[in-house]
Structures are given as structure tokens and as C-alpha cells.
Amino acid sequence: MKLSFILGRLLSAIPTLLILTFLVFIALHLVPGDVVDIMLGTQNFLSEEQVQQLYSRLGLDKPLMVQYGLWLKNFFTFNLGTSLRTGEPVAKMIVEKFPVTFELALFSIVFSMLLGVPLGIFSAVKRNSKPDYVIRVLGLVGLSAPAFWIGAIFIVLVSGAFVNFTLFGFVPLFKNPGVNLQVMLFPSITLGMMVAAQIMRMSRNSMLDVLSQEYVRVARAKGLPAKKVILKHALRNALVPVVTTAGIQLGYLMGGTIVIENMFALPGMGRLLLQAVNQRDYPVVQGVVAFIGVLIVLLNILVDILYSLIDPRIELG
């Protein structure tokens, strides 16, 4: 039964992946002018014949669906073309930058769980008390404050108060863990703040739901101490939707990394994407956007599968 669920979930992603890649592919064709015009820009030194050669080399003289098929085949064999600026393969650039983004996203999600889950549970258990109100208002503030503003405040405060703290200057984790963790600390907190607020709200709601369920009331009526009821009976069930929320937030995190990486000068995919956008380096933009889209579809499937493993009630359909 489990296996068929996993298979079904994988199969259902195929149309999504096809449409997604098609959207990214076709978007470049919707641009005023065509790809070759854009590639050449204003500095067009090529002869008419060379331009024609460029068209056929890029496969632009073939029918649209054939072009898409070729692009898709290249995409899934991780052949994403080369940068118009540096001539480097886009796939190589992504492979280089991805670990930075991955580390940032991972730290952020860990931070947001560590902060959001306990606060949410505490808030639910102490419902309508003063601490509950404070936590709820803080949650709303966390949802509302733009990440770049929180980041700016951190930069001003930290560089003013802790002169010796390394805020900028990324070094890979395995090269110098101490510096890496220092450099990644505030970007991760900044990025995780909004997710922490989401997770806090979700944990609170879900805990309130669970606490009002029959079995929790029965456990209490049996005379079990409140702490034991909360930790043993309620918490596990309350965490199921929280895991899903965390999964859904992966998308936000991937988007948020653009802002954070540029703010804290981290050499990840987000920075790569923004540079490519500013330089009109279309193969890089297209490659990174398609890569992120596909990655998120796959991550969502993974979250669904994990979810089905945690919660035995979930079955296919």
C-alpha cells in the first residue's frame, strides 16, 4: 500500500514537471524580439549568415515542440547550456553554488523549528494568558517584517556591538567550520524568522486542535499528569501538520535566499540568479529557475512521502 502511494505520488508529479519546464522554456519565446536578438543585444557585429548559423545551432529553426523536446532532454541530462557572459556551463555553475544555498536553507529551517515549535506549543497550552498574547503578537510581527529589514537591523546591531564577529566573507563549511558558522548565523536567522512565525502559528493551532480531542480528554480524565498528556499524547499528533508547513515553506526559503544571499554577500544560487538577471544572461536565468522549480516539486513529493510515513492514517487518494 505504501509503495503504491509513493509510486502514485511520483507519477502525479510528471504532468506538473512537464508543464513547469514548458512554462520556463516558452517564457523565453514570449520575450519581445527573439532569443538571438537578446543574446546579441545592441552589440551586433555578426553577418546575416552568422546569425542564421546561430539560429540553427540553437535549434531555433525547428518547430516549437521539437525545440521543447530537445531542451527537455538536455535539461534532464543536466546539460543546461552555457553562460553568455563567462562561457561556463550553467550546470557547473549551479553545482558550485547550490551547497551554499542548501546550507542556508537547512540552517533556516532548523532554526525556525527550534524556535517555532516550542513557542507554539507553550502558547497553546497557556492559551489566553499574557505569554500567549505576547507570543501571538510576536508571531504576527515575524510574519510581517520583511527579511531584508530584519537583516539590515542585524547588520547594524552586530557590526556595532560585536566588532570581532565575522558577518561577511563566506568560507565553505569544510574549509573553516568556525568562520562558516559565524558567517551563516545571521543570514539563517534572518531567513528563518518568517518561517519560525508560520511554524509557531501552525503548532499553536494544531496543538489547540489536538488538546480538544477526545483521547486527550480521556487521558486527562484517567488522571495522567498534564505534562505527560501534552508531551506523550498530544505533541506527536500535533506535529504532523507542522511537518507539512515546514515542507511548504521550502519554497519561500528558496525565494528568500535571493534576498538574503545578496544582503550578506553569500555566493549561492540566489546571488547567481540575480547577477544573471542583471546581466541578461538568459541561459543562466532559465537554468536556475527551472532547476529550482523541479527541485521544489521533488522536495514536495519527499515531504508527502515522509508525511505518509509519520501519519499512518494517510493513504493514497
Place this chain on the structure above:
Amino acid sequence: MKGETRKLVKKFFHNPLNAISLCVLGLFVIVALFPGLVAPYDPLKMDGEYFMSSPVGAHWFGTDQFGRDILSRIVFGVQNSMMIAVLAVLLAAALGTFLGVIAGYFGKIVDGVIMRVVDAMFAFPALILALFIIALFGASVPNLVVAIGIVYTPIFARTMRGSTISVKQNLYVVSAKALGKSHLGVIFREILPNISSILIVTFTTNFSTALLSEASLGFLGLGVPPPTPTLGGLVGEGSRFLLAAPWIALFPGGIIALIVLSINIIGDGLRDTLDPRTGK
């Protein structure tokens, strides 16, 4: 019906936070509608005596690297950012409601096709999709509205589809259909009025995130091109002088947070008011 509405209004204002937030948002709407009356200076005027001045009597929020008054730039930034976000969410609401209602009402293949496209668009993080569209078509006010509007369409489509499906099963819809009413008639007379409260809540919650998206694009330098002030753009420009003149970035950022916070509180309040499950 009138008594019902009054009860809902009373319920909404029962929480003082809702009333305060509505006042704060109202204030910003007035600022957005009449920036010329509120701003102490022309947002583009350079004051030769004050360059990168910290907050002083003549310039409450300080001045930027060209000696422009930050407060005045924020006031006009509020107008530009709010206008883009409102138009974008209106576009998303119209497009998304259309797609969602069609998908939910007709079901089967129509539903399948629409929802697969929606799923695919949903896979992109909002900011990356908006950035992609801006990268291809360039940054301008109409392009930003369309880009952010497209990004938020899937959310409306999903929510409205779900609501349509649940409303569709009600007896009054089934009987309206049985009486031979046209599809259009059923959709406009029976379905839309019954999903409107959910539409309002979805609109409010997404208005705040759309403001954040616009601000993020502006911060990244992909919003309305300078010298036109937008809130995110102001933070982006100011973040280059974060250590020398933190007020340039921090004030507009705080204003964004304040506007979004008030909308979020109102959104929560509306949801609690309109959702019968939380009613007491």
C-alpha cells in the same frame, strides 16, 4: 441580513487590535491617496545643506546620499508600493477566481487541465517567478503589476476551486441547476455570492504578501526604476550605506513592516469573524 452584518462588525471590533490595525491601515491609505498633502518636501528635491543627515528637525527621518528627504520619499513610496500591490492582487483575484470557479464548477477535464497548470506555477517560489517575469520583460509599473498578479493567481485559483466544489454540493445549487438555470446564472447567482467571504479573506492575506513581494523586488533593484521611490527600493538603496547612515534603509523597512502587520492583523480578524467554526 442587516442584523447579521452588524453582529459581524461588532465581533470584528471586539478585539481592540483589529480596530487599531484598521486605523493604521486607514492612515496609510490616506497617505497613499494624498501623498502631496502629507509629504513635507518634494521626494526628488535635493537639499544642499543636508547630505546623509541623520534625523533632525528639518528632516524627521533624515536625508539620503543626495540630500533628499527620507520621510517624503517614504510617503510617495507608500503610494507607489500600495498601488502596485493592490492592482496586482486585484488582477490575481480576478484571474484566479475565474480559473478556480471554472475548474471547480465544471470538474473533469477542465479541472484537470487548469489545476495541473496551477500546480506547476505553484512550484515556483513567488519571488523567483516574479523575478523571472521581470527579468524577461523589464521592470516598469505595469510589468510589476502583471508579474506579481500572475504569481498570486494560483493561490486564488486553488482556494476558489475548493470553495466552489463545496458550495456546488449545496441543495440550492443543485436545485437551481435542476430548474434549468444556465451555467452562467448559477455561477453568478449561487456560487459567487457564497464564496465571496472566503475571497475577501484570501484577498487580505495575499495583499500583505504581495506588498512584501513588491518590496523584495524593489530591494533587489528589480522594482520601479529610480528615481521613483518605492518602499523596497528605498531599503535597497539605503542598504549600501547601512553602517554610515542606517536611517536611510531602516525607516522605510519599518514602514513596510508596519503596513504589512496591520493588514495581517486585519486578515486574521476577518478570518476569525467570517469563519463560523471560530465563532462563539
